[in-house]
Amino acid sequence: MSGHSKWATIKHKKGAADAKRGKVFSKLAKEIMVVARQGGGDPSANITLRTLIQKAKGVNMPNDNIDRAIKKGTGEAGGASFEEIVYEGYASGGVSLIVYVLTDNKNRAAAEIRHIFKKQGSDFAAQGSVSRAFDRKGQILVSAEGVDEDQLMGIVLDAGAEDMQQDGEQFEILTDPAVFNEVCDAVETAGIEAINKEVTLLPTLPVEVSDAGTARSILKFIATLEDNDDVQNVYSSMEMTDEVMAEIGDDE
Numbered sequence: 683m684s685g686h687s688k689w690a691t692i693k694h695k696k697g698a699a700d701a702k703r704g705k706v707f708s709k710l711a712k713e714i715m716v717v718a719r720q721g722g723g724d725p726s727a728n729i730t731l732r733t734l735i736q737k738a739k740g741v742n743m744p745n746d747n748i749d750r751a752i753k754k755g756t757g758e759a760g761g762a763s764f765e766e767i768v769y770e771g772y773a774s775g776g777v778s779l780i781v782y783v784l785t786d787n788k789n790r791a792a793a794e795i796r797h798i799f800k801k802q803g804s805d806f807a808a809q810g811s812v813s814r815a816f817d818r819k820g821q822i823l824v825s826a827e828g829v830d831e832d833q834l835m836g837i838v839l840d841a842g843a844e845d846m847q848q849d850g851e852q853f854e855i856l857t858d859p860a861v862f863n864e865v866c867d868a869v870e871t872a873g874i875e876a877i878n879k880e881v882t883l884l885p886t887l888p889v890e891v892s893d894a895g896t897a898r899s900i901l902k903f904i905a906t907l908e909d910n911d912d913v914q915n916v917y918s919s920m921e922m923t924d925e926v927m928a929e930i931g932d933d934e
Contacts, residue, residue, distance in 0.1 A: 709914055710738045711751040712784045716764050718755025732863055733820075733881050740879060762786045770812035771799050773900045777889045778812045778919040785912040794910055802903050816883040816917060819844075820862030822855040822869060823877040829853070834874065841868035852877060856884075885919035894929040897922050901930070 714734050721728035725735055731752070738748050753759040765788055769781040785791035799805050824834065826848055834853060835846050842861035847854055857865045859881045866879050891897045897920070904916045922930065 705909075706741055707738075707743050707747055708911075709784075710734065710741070710743055711747060711754075712764055713914055714738065714748065714751035715755035716766065716784060718752045719757075723752045723756040723758075729860070729863060733859075736863070736866060737880055740876075767791065768809075768813065769795055770807045770809065771804050772807060772812075773802065773804065773903050773918070773920070774896050775889060775891055775893075775900070777891065777900055778807075778815060778885070779904070779907075780813055780816060780883060780917040781907055781913055782915040782917070783912050784914050787912075791910075791912040795907065795913070798903075798906050798910070801906075802899075813883075815887050815919065816885050818859055818881065819884050820857035820859050820865065820879075820881050821884070822857070822862075822866060822879040824853045824855065824869065824874055825877055826851050826853055829874060834869075834872075837868050837872050837874075838865050841865040882915075883917040885917075885921075887919065888921035889919045890921050890923060892923045892926060894926050897926050897930055 714731065717728065717731045717734055721730060723731070725732035735748055750759065764784040764786055767783040767785065767788060769783065769792075771779050771781070773779055781795060783791050783795065796806060822838075831848065831853070834855075838846055838855050838857075841864050843855050843857045843865045845856045855865065855869075862879075862881055866876070869876055891900065900918070900920055904918060907913050907916045
């Protein structure tokens with residue numbers, strides 16, 4: 683496996699920590715508002731909204747918060763207008779980064795995010811030069827404990843998944859975004875709990891990082907970006923070796 687699930691596990695742990703201080707709720711609320719404004723507030727008709735609601739429930743975002751964000755997006759309640767922007771660049775060791783932003787002030791966001799890149803000795807890359815090396819995929823992680831691999835594979839492939847592989851103590855299921863919700867539903871209906879599920883960007887050419895110091899530096903760079911209020915998601919091509927993963931894990 684290419685390390686997709688290891689990286690997703692790190693992000694999921696960080697998301698759980700962010701949820702404790704409510705930061706992830708505000709970011710999800712903004713994204714829900716934008717998606718509801720673009721495609722309507724009915725999750726059965728707006729697949730992207732339905733995916734976001736699943737993600738919000740996965741981090742225990744209260745239903746009231748979700749409903750309020752949908753109403754703000756559809757205009758039933760007042761809400762700011764956010765613009766979607768994507769910045770691309772590089773971290774240490776040639777690791778590529780895609781920074782997805784939702785902001786009500788484009789100039790402020792550009793200045794702040796460029797400043798973060800500059801502090802890391804980097805700058806924005808040309809639009810499209812990084813993103814062309816990523817694929818948009820639905821990703822579902824399931825603990826391997828107590829789960830029959832053949833049964834799970836049959837369930838997800840019948841529901842339309844593209845692939846399923848085991849990586850250590852968990853299974854990674856990849857889907858086309860169009861059938862992501864159907865595969866999530868099939869897993870849930872089977873009584874199997876997912877560790878994490880999201881539509882994400884996965885690198886087609888991951889960059890292996892075998893030095894723990896470099897990995898820590900890149901993770902700090904990403905964390906600084908994610909702490910910016912305008913940043914929704916940061917996608918990386920970093921693939922850490924098992925040894926680095928073990929060493930980084932000892933830091934927690």
